[in-house]
Amino acid sequence: MLRDTPRRPVAGVGIIGAGTMGGGIAMNFAAAGIPVTLVETSQDALDRGFGRIRANYQRSADKGRFSHEEVEARIARLSGTLDFNALAGNDLVIEAVFEDMRVKKDIFARLETLMQPGAILATNTSALDIDEIAAVTARPGDVIGLHFFSPANVMKLVEVVRGERTSDDVVVTTMELARRIGKVAVLVGVCPGFVGNRILRRRQEQANRLLAAGVMPWTIDTAITGFGFRMGPFQMTDLAGLDIGWSRGGSTGNPVRDALCEMGRRGQKTNAGFYDYDEDRRPAPSEVTERLVREFSGGQAAAMGDDEIVETCIFPMINEAVKVLEDNKAQRASDIDVIWLNGYGWPREKGGLMYFADMVGAPAVLARMERLGAEDPSCTPARALRTLAAGGGRFTELDFGGLKTGRER
Secondary structure (H helix, E strand, O other): OOOOOOOOOOOOEEEEOOOHHHHHHHHHHHHOOOOEEEEOOOHHHHHHHHHHHHHHHHHHHHOOOOOHHHHHHHHHOEEEEOOHHHHOOOOEEEEOOOOOHHHHHHHHHHHHHHOOOOOEEEEOOOOOOHHHHHOOOOOHHHEEEEEEOOOOOOOOEEEEEEOOOOOHHHHHHHHHHHHHOOOEEEEEEOOOOOOHHHHHHHHHHHHHHHHHOOOOHHHHHHHHHHHOOOOOHHHHHHHHOOOOOOOOOOOOOOHHHHHHHHOOOOEHHHOEOOEEEOOOOOEEEOHHHHHHHHHHHOOOOOOOOHHHHHHHHHHHHHHHHHHHHHOOOEOOHHHHHHHHHHHOOOOHHHOOHHHHHHHHOHHHHHHHHHHHHOOOHHHOOOHHHHHHHHHOOOHHHOOOOOOOOHHHO
16 A cells, blocks of 8 residues: 555654553653653653553563663653653654543644644544544644554554545554554544444443343353453453543443442442452452342343343444444454454454454344344444345455545545
8 A cells, every 4th residue: 555655754752641551652662762752741640651661661571571771771762851842853743641632632733833844643542533633733634543552562453543634654654653663553544433442332332231131240241251352341341440431420321330430439440340359359240230230220130141142242343343344444354353353352263353253144143233223223234234144245355445535435
């Protein structure tokens, strides 16, 4: 792709935010020999960030992955500051602050005039509209999404998110740069959640619907881990924190989760969420959660087998992946498999989401989606799913012309 497109030089990188994500991103560049400027809003935050980075490097050195001298060499490539203007002169700047559109727009409005001509302006957002962010600048061709996965110093996947007006040379440069720092780069388009999180949302929605019907979270998680994932959806929620996207007195659309948050049960960080946790953070089914599930479902715990839970949670992911391809938000079906294998812990023995879909077969997927779609519009079967079920063909061979921006439609 774009083999003859000139590459932009990237000799220095600026990162806005030295938290878990920003610090993890910085570690990748330092490990590849690229100097990094980390910018924070307080000295405490900056010190915590550098402390976390050093501790991560030190653990790797203690395990023999590289020498203790290499720890110091990598740390030496990192500089920290509270001066936003110190970003000027870098060839690439990556915004890695929390998911707030207003905050991100403010940052990019400042970057527009601060950064030198030709500098690449990237956001690490996991779901927000990159075109909306780019619109606050007079240089939207320089703007791109670099969606790293947490922990960014460990996870291999980077979704390179091409906006409507992102320049070809920015796309090629960032794809090659991601590989240079040891990542698996997949080019995707702008839509809510991009490719990976857009598909993941369908699994979480169905898990929440099962919860509302009275299926216990540990029953759902056991089915999903039995399928091959290391963690189920409610174990993941407890790990990330139940209070993400929640505010006191508000609603996330999941009354059990809201009630748990109101009780101060925010997940592993409070030793209580959907599960109870001991001092070693080992989970156990919670009587509190069981009582809430029964209360909000209006009765007894629902009985459901593992196979039905898996189909209810996994088949909507397949259906959404087909819609992603129909919407031209991914280059090819195999890219979806790469995303799920490298960013979400898809069980490797099942070969990727689309590969697994071919193992199951379109008729079985369609039958489940028709049942779910009768009650949930988000599960309406994709057009191409109906076509595959009627006439044969493989999910892995679906082709709708690849990734397209508005200019190419």
